[in-house]
Amino acid sequence: MKNYTIRNLLEFKEDDLLLSLVSDEKTLDNPINFAHLNRPGLALAGFLDRFSYDRIQVLGETEVIYLQSLSEDELYEKIKDIYSYSIPCLIVSKGLTLPYIAVDLANNMNIAILSSRLSTIKLYNGLSRYLNNYFASEKTIHGTLVDVFGAGVLLTGKSGIGKSECALDLVTRGHGIVTDDTVTIKVLDDALVGMPPQKFGHFMEIRGVGIINIEKMFGIQRVRFNHNIELQIELMPWKDNFDYERLGLVSNWVEHLGVNIPVINLPVSPGKNVSVIIEVAVMNYILKKNGYHAAEDYAKILQEEIKRKTKV
Amino acid sequence: MITKDVSVSNKLGLHTRPSALLVKTATKYRSELMIIKDGMEINGKSIMGVMMLAAEFNSLITLQADGVDEEYLMNDLLELFETKFGEE
Incomplete structure (x- = not known):
C-alpha cells in the first residue's frame, strides 16, 4: 500500500x-x-x-x-x-x-x-x-501496447521476436502506439488500462538503428498516452508441434491483475507480415465483440450442408 | 503412395471438430495427404479444404498418403475413422 x-x-x-x-x-x-x-x-x-x-x-x-x-x-x-x-x-x-x-x-x-x-x-x-x-492495482510488464482500429493490443513475446518492429509497421499503417518495451497496467472500472511507466515521450529502440522518437518521426496522431487493453497477442517463433488455433472456435484467455482478456498465440517466421495478421486478428475480435463469430458461422453452414446431404 | 477408401463413420459427418482432428493428425507426419470426394481433391493438411468437402455420414472418401511415413499416417487416419472421431 x-x-x-x-x-x-x-x-x-x-x-x-x-x-x-x-x-x-x-x-x-x-x-x-x-x-x-x-x-x-x-x-x-x-x-x-x-x-x-x-x-x-x-x-x-x-x-x-x-x-x-x-x-x-x-x-x-x-x-x-x-x-x-x-x-x-x-x-x-x-x-x-x-x-x-x-x-x-x-x-x-x-x-x-x-x-x-x-x-x-x-x-x-x-x-x-x-x-x-x-x-488502482498496477504492475509493469515486458511488452508493447498499440492501438489498432481503436482496440488496445498488448504485444508480448521474447526479446528480439520483433515486437518493436511490428509496432513500427503498425504505426506506418496508420495505427497508434502507446508504449514500447515496457507497459504499466492498471485496473480501472474492471478494465485494463496500459500506459508508459515514465513520461519520457514515445521513444523506441530498433535493432541496428538505435533509438528513434515516434512522435517526432510520425507526428502526434500516431501516439497515445494511455489506452484500454482489450486483447493480447503473444508473438512466438514457429514451432512444428505447437497446437495453434486453427478454427477460432476456442478462445484462450490470459489474466492480468484479476482481469481476463483474450490472448492469441501468433507464430512468426521470417517473411511473414505480422502486422497484417494483427490487423486481421483485431478486426475479427471487433466483429466477435459486436456479435459476429466467423468460425461459428462457418461451422453452422457446414453442419447444415452435411445434414442436407445426410437426408438425401 | 497408399490409397484407401473409407466411409465417414460418425453420424454428424466431418463437421468442424472431426475435420480439425483429421488435419491435426495429418500435420504430425511428413507425408503429403490428399483427400478425394465427389471429384474434389483437397489437401488433407488444410482445414478449410477438409471442411469444404462437407462429408456426410456413410459417404465414401479416398485418402491418399504419399511420403516417407505414409504407412504410419494412414494407420493413424484409419483409426480415427474406426473410432468415429470419438463421436457416435
Missing part, C-alpha cells in the same frame, strides 16, 4: 478539486488508506452502525445546514462521536463553513478538515475518479 496523506491530496492539481485546508497544519500528515468516499448523513444523525469511518467523509450543503441547525451541545456530541472513529478527513463542498465547534474539536482530536469550492457532485465524482486511479 502506498503512503498517501492529506498533504498529497492537497498537492494534486491536475484535475483541480479546488481544495484548501481548514484544520491545523499538523493534520496534513494524516493518512488516507482507501479510495472510497462516504456521505456521513446518517452517521451525523446518530446512526453509527455500519459507519464507513475509514473512508473520506464528504459533507454537502444538506449535512452542513443540518449541523448548523443543532444546538452547541448536540453538535458537540454528534461531531465527537464521528471524530472518535478517527476518520481520515472531512471534506466540505461548495466552500461552506462548518460551525467553529466542529473545526475546534477536529484540531483537538487531530482530524483533518478540507474545503472545496466545487459543488458536491463535482467534488464527489472528481475525487472518486482521482483516488480510484491513484489506488
Whole structure:
C-alpha cells in the first residue's frame, strides 16, 4: 500500500478539486488508506452502525445546514462521536463553513478538515475518479501496447521476436502506439488500462538503428498516452508441434491483475507480415465483440450442408 | 503412395471438430495427404479444404498418403475413422 496523506491530496492539481485546508497544519500528515468516499448523513444523525469511518467523509450543503441547525451541545456530541472513529478527513463542498465547534474539536482530536469550492457532485465524482486511479492495482510488464482500429493490443513475446518492429509497421499503417518495451497496467472500472511507466515521450529502440522518437518521426496522431487493453497477442517463433488455433472456435484467455482478456498465440517466421495478421486478428475480435463469430458461422453452414446431404 | 477408401463413420459427418482432428493428425507426419470426394481433391493438411468437402455420414472418401511415413499416417487416419472421431 502506498503512503498517501492529506498533504498529497492537497498537492494534486491536475484535475483541480479546488481544495484548501481548514484544520491545523499538523493534520496534513494524516493518512488516507482507501479510495472510497462516504456521505456521513446518517452517521451525523446518530446512526453509527455500519459507519464507513475509514473512508473520506464528504459533507454537502444538506449535512452542513443540518449541523448548523443543532444546538452547541448536540453538535458537540454528534461531531465527537464521528471524530472518535478517527476518520481520515472531512471534506466540505461548495466552500461552506462548518460551525467553529466542529473545526475546534477536529484540531483537538487531530482530524483533518478540507474545503472545496466545487459543488458536491463535482467534488464527489472528481475525487472518486482521482483516488480510484491513484489506488488502482498496477504492475509493469515486458511488452508493447498499440492501438489498432481503436482496440488496445498488448504485444508480448521474447526479446528480439520483433515486437518493436511490428509496432513500427503498425504505426506506418496508420495505427497508434502507446508504449514500447515496457507497459504499466492498471485496473480501472474492471478494465485494463496500459500506459508508459515514465513520461519520457514515445521513444523506441530498433535493432541496428538505435533509438528513434515516434512522435517526432510520425507526428502526434500516431501516439497515445494511455489506452484500454482489450486483447493480447503473444508473438512466438514457429514451432512444428505447437497446437495453434486453427478454427477460432476456442478462445484462450490470459489474466492480468484479476482481469481476463483474450490472448492469441501468433507464430512468426521470417517473411511473414505480422502486422497484417494483427490487423486481421483485431478486426475479427471487433466483429466477435459486436456479435459476429466467423468460425461459428462457418461451422453452422457446414453442419447444415452435411445434414442436407445426410437426408438425401 | 497408399490409397484407401473409407466411409465417414460418425453420424454428424466431418463437421468442424472431426475435420480439425483429421488435419491435426495429418500435420504430425511428413507425408503429403490428399483427400478425394465427389471429384474434389483437397489437401488433407488444410482445414478449410477438409471442411469444404462437407462429408456426410456413410459417404465414401479416398485418402491418399504419399511420403516417407505414409504407412504410419494412414494407420493413424484409419483409426480415427474406426473410432468415429470419438463421436457416435
